[in-house]
Amino acid sequence: MTAFRRNSSTHDATIGSLPQHLFSLAMSSAGGQVLQALYLLVDIHYVAKLGSQSLAGVGAAGSVAMLMQACSQVLGIGTGSLIAQAAGRKNNEELGRLVSESLIVSIGCALVVLLLLYPLTGFYVRLLLSDGVAIEEGQRYLFWLIPGLAVQFVFSALRSGLRGTGAFSIVLRIQLISFIQYTVTCPILALGWITERPMGAAGAGLANSLSVFASLLAILVYYSKLQTGISLRPRLRSLKIQAVRRIVRIGIPSGGELILQYVYVAVTYYLVQGFGHSVQAGFATGVRIIQVLTIPVFAVAWALAVIVGQNFGANQIYRIRAGVRDALISSTLLSVAISILFFLHPDWLIHWFSDDDEARRWISEFLSIYAWGILSQGVVAVCTGVCQGIGRTTLSFWGSATRLLTFVLPALMILRMFDAGPSYIWWAASLSMIPHAMVSLFIIRYAIAGCADLPQKLVAR
DSSP states (O other), rough: OOOOOOOTTTTOOOOOOOHHHHHHEEEEEEEEHHHHHHHHHHHHHHTTTOOHHHHHHHHHHHHHHHHHHHHHHHHHHHHHHHHHHHTTTTTTHHHHHHHHHHHHHHHHHHHHHHHHHHHHHHHHHHHHHHHHHHHHHHHHHHHHHHHHHHHHHHHHHHHHHHHHTOOOHHHHHHHHHHHHHHHHHHHHSSOOOOTTTOOOOOHHHHHHHHOOOOOOOHHHHHHHHHTOOOSSOGGGGOOOHHHHHHHHHHHHHHHHHHHHHHHHHHHHHHHHHGGGGHHHHHHHHHHHHHHHHTHHHHHHHHHHHHHHHHHHHHHHHHHHHHHHHHHHHHHHHHHHHHHHHHHHHHHHHTTTTOOOOOHHHHHHHHHHHHHHHHHHHHHHHHHHHHHHTTTHHHHHHHHHTHHHHIIIIHHHHHHHSSSSOHHHHHHHHHHHHHHHHHHHHHHHHHHHHHHHSHHHHHHHH
């Protein structure tokens, strides 16, 4: 197999300034996350113009897309972690083999998605919806979305090859191409701009699939034109089950950690549902504001995963410690700035999201309470980056699972035993981040202390 050749787009985090690597990678990662947030906003904007029934159908069907994204992330994180380690070892042959093996797995996943989702589309949409028109719109949307969901697995495998070598800037450019393509094609297909033949929800699904195909085409062009040396003709007989197990062993706990985050948000939704729509609207809007403003914090974690992975592969533990220190300082400063904003001036954010005075009051209260947990969230994000870098994602999963004890159970007890308002539930959610951060700091220390001999052991497997 041909060797992977470095170029100006990649980052060799085993040499050079760690703060510079961290800043450069985090900026590109943050740009990608901003584009993803804008992508969702554009999607909601155009689909809402189709009417409430179409919006309901697309919203229900969209949960399938969230599940598929979580599944593709399992493959992406597992592959990216191993590729970063191989890049740190300067093992070009292993780099090519990992991408080829992940491609085989991703193609298999894509075929499974196609075979399973099409027969189950009608049953799933009817399970969530009762309105006939909404059901029909949801089915039409999924029919055209499923090809994109399948191809997403293949794209995720190729993207992991770029992220593992630190080529975040290339990933950002590809995301920009996808975003522009979707922004142009969605109103044309769904609303009938120019053509005057609107496809409705089906057009929105087709526009989504086309944007994924555009991303795949762009990344294939990158691999071929820039001569990365990675073969894009994987052979089934070259697949090693042991390598697949390593990818899955790293990826599944990361997927489970993501599911736990959804669980905690869903539990909070459930606990505040009896306090009226203004409280629910305040919480939902507050969560979205936090997701947007904490993008820089999580961008640091994504960047750290590459830095730790490459230096772990190179067995340069002192650079891992220095990188983690820089990431903790960066995430702390960013978290403090966000917390101060929530404490002092939450109002300038709120008026962009709601015109309801009662909802605004609850948004402001939620943000001021959750500000106490933002700093801890930064520490947790750094812990996730460390565990992904060294391939021990089970540790960060169990760290996240501690909130089942520190948040879910206390919140349920508070609601049952006391005449408590939503503020108490939000305090429980915010303060539960503190023990989570303490556990995360212990995990970071434990993971780094025990990883000195692991690169050689992993290569020998």
